[in-house]
Amino acid sequence: MQYFSKSPEEWQKYDEERKKERERREQSKKRIIRWTFYIVIFLSMLVFIFIIMGRRGSRFDLPYNVVIKGIHINLESKEEYYYPDNLDIKVTIQNTNNNDSHVEINNFSFLIVNQESSEVEYSYVFSQPVEADISPYKTILVFDLLREKEISDLEKGTYEARVSFILNDESVNLVKTFEYNKGLIIDVSAKEMFYLTTEFPSISILAINGTNETFNKELFGTLTIKQKEKVIHSQKFSFGTLNLNPLSSIPLDFEINKNFDPGNYYLLFDFDSFEQTYVTTLNIVNQIDRNYNDISLLVYVISAASRGDQLYFEGLLRNSNEEPKAFEISQVIFRLFYEGQLIYNYENNDLSRVYITELGTAKVFDLSNVKTINLDRSGKYEIQFSVNIGDKTFSKKHTVKVY
Numbered sequence: 001m002q003y004f005s006k007s008p009e010e011w012q013k014y015d016e017e018r019k020k021e022r023e024r025r026e027q028s029k030k031r032i033i034r035w036t037f038y039i040v041i042f043l044s045m046l047v048f049i050f051i052i053m054g055r056r057g058s059r060f061d062l063p064y065n066v067v068i069k070g071i072h073i074n075l076e077s078k079e080e081y082y083y084p085d086n087l088d089i090k091v092t093i094q095n096t097n098n099n100d101s102h103v104e105i106n107n108f109s110f111l112i113v114n115q116e117s118s119e120v121e122y123s124y125v126f127s128q129p130v131e132a133d134i135s136p137y138k139t140i141l142v143f144d145l146l147r148e149k150e151i152s153d154l155e156k157g158t159y160e161a162r163v164s165f166i167l168n169d170e171s172v173n174l175v176k177t178f179e180y181n182k183g184l185i186i187d188v189s190a191k192e193m194f195y196l197t198t199e200f201p202s203i204s205i206l207a208i209n210g211t212n213e214t215f216n217k218e219l220f221g222t223l224t225i226k227q228k229e230k231v232i233h234s235q236k237f238s239f240g241t242l243n244l245n246p247l248s249s250i251p252l253d254f255e256i257n258k259n260f261d262p263g264n265y266y267l268l269f270d271f272d273s274f275e276q277t278y279v280t281t282l283n284i285v286n287q288i289d290r291n292y293n294d295i296s297l298l299v300y301v302i303s304a305a306s307r308g309d310q311l312y313f314e315g316l317l318r319n320s321n322e323e324p325k326a327f328e329i330s331q332v333i334f335r336l337f338y339e340g341q342l343i344y345n346y347e348n349n350d351l352s353r354v355y356i357t358e359l360g361t362a363k364v365f366d367l368s369n370v371k372t373i374n375l376d377r378s379g380k381y382e383i384q385f386s387v388n389i390g391d392k393t394f395s396k397k398h399t400v401k402v403y
Helices: 007-026 027-053
Strands: 058-062 065-067 070-078 081-083 090-095 099-115 120-126 130-134 139-144 157-167 172-183 182-189 201-208 215-227 230-244 249-255 263-271 275-284 295-301 313-319 326-337 341-348 354-355 361-366 379-390 392-402
Touching: 058 354, 058 361, 065 172, 070 172, 090 099, 090 130, 099 139, 182 263, 182 275, 182 392, 201 230, 230 249, 230 313, 295 379, 313 326, 313 379, 326 361, 354 361
Parallel strands: 081 172
Antiparallel strands: 058 065, 065 070, 070 090, 090 139, 099 120, 099 130, 099 157, 157 172, 182 201, 201 249, 215 230, 215 263, 263 275, 295 313, 313 361, 326 341, 326 354, 326 379, 379 392
16 A cells, blocks of 8 residues: 555554544444444344255245245235236245255135225135145245136225145245226326426326226326425416226326426426326436447346247446436347347337436336247347447347257
8 A cells, every 4th residue: 555645654643543532532423333233244144044044944934935944935926916907926835955845735725805994805715735745946836816716806905915824734824915006097207318408398198097987087287396305396287188998098298388407307297186196207408418438338138048938138328427428329229140040120210318317227228118039949049239329339249048
């Protein structure tokens, strides 16, 4: 280590004097910090011990999963469902031991319960014993709600999936909470990821009738624009009476006839007609960036897959600068090759704006939004992905091996 302006001995003496002074003034505070540090280490060690010992006999519980002697039982469910989605809930068991495990399940029961009213919406009981031998690290399906009953017309609210049974003489009780949404759903977002100070921002509003009844009601309310906690702008709005058939939608455009200074804003749409508030962000900049030195390309994709698996791919741009970046993309290209032969080509030449926060990322491509691709042949697939920003091209190649 190099020292500047003082010798090592002088710096050591200086540091010791400062340390003594701090200890005299903040001794009690240091004790609290020290003990907090010890507690954090202790808790971290406990978690580590639980993870290591979980296979061998200890029990590490969460509301929706449990490990008993190396057998991992999991209650799987989405966090949210939207009408008319069917509830997709499963119970699985995985053997995390290094050798075969024998399991016996008795008195299995499954319930869907309304959390607010405690009313049971659905129940399934199987009292007969079920036995199975599970090889190491294999997962087996114990219960699949979709195979028993399609449940898709619940009232809006919070529900619990409850599972209980006896596993090898051990009692198992699992609970998973989820939301079921039913009603008029509003999606609010700025049409562009950023606007210039000379432009009027435009907002896209999508109204979706997520019910089995016709929606016929006036849609009106108040728009409030805030920067931190300060109100910058407020105005009333009305879209008139909406007549929406069940499960239909209508796009609505809303232009804010006002210019804004550079910065980040929050837009709060209070829909008074059905007492709901939706929030979105608005980014304002002075000019479009032309310097791309701090921009790099990232891709999220697997390197190996089994035959028949779906291909997932996302392309993102990363900003390594401590200042936000606002620029325009002129082209996005995704190409998929199988054993050297082009089998899928996607090209988008529409000009689009991208805003990336300081040291942040922004998704610019998601394959699932444009095409579902199943890797139905064994062999080598190659992905070529590129993004053009101004006069600069960012590109990546990636190989996926399918077995």
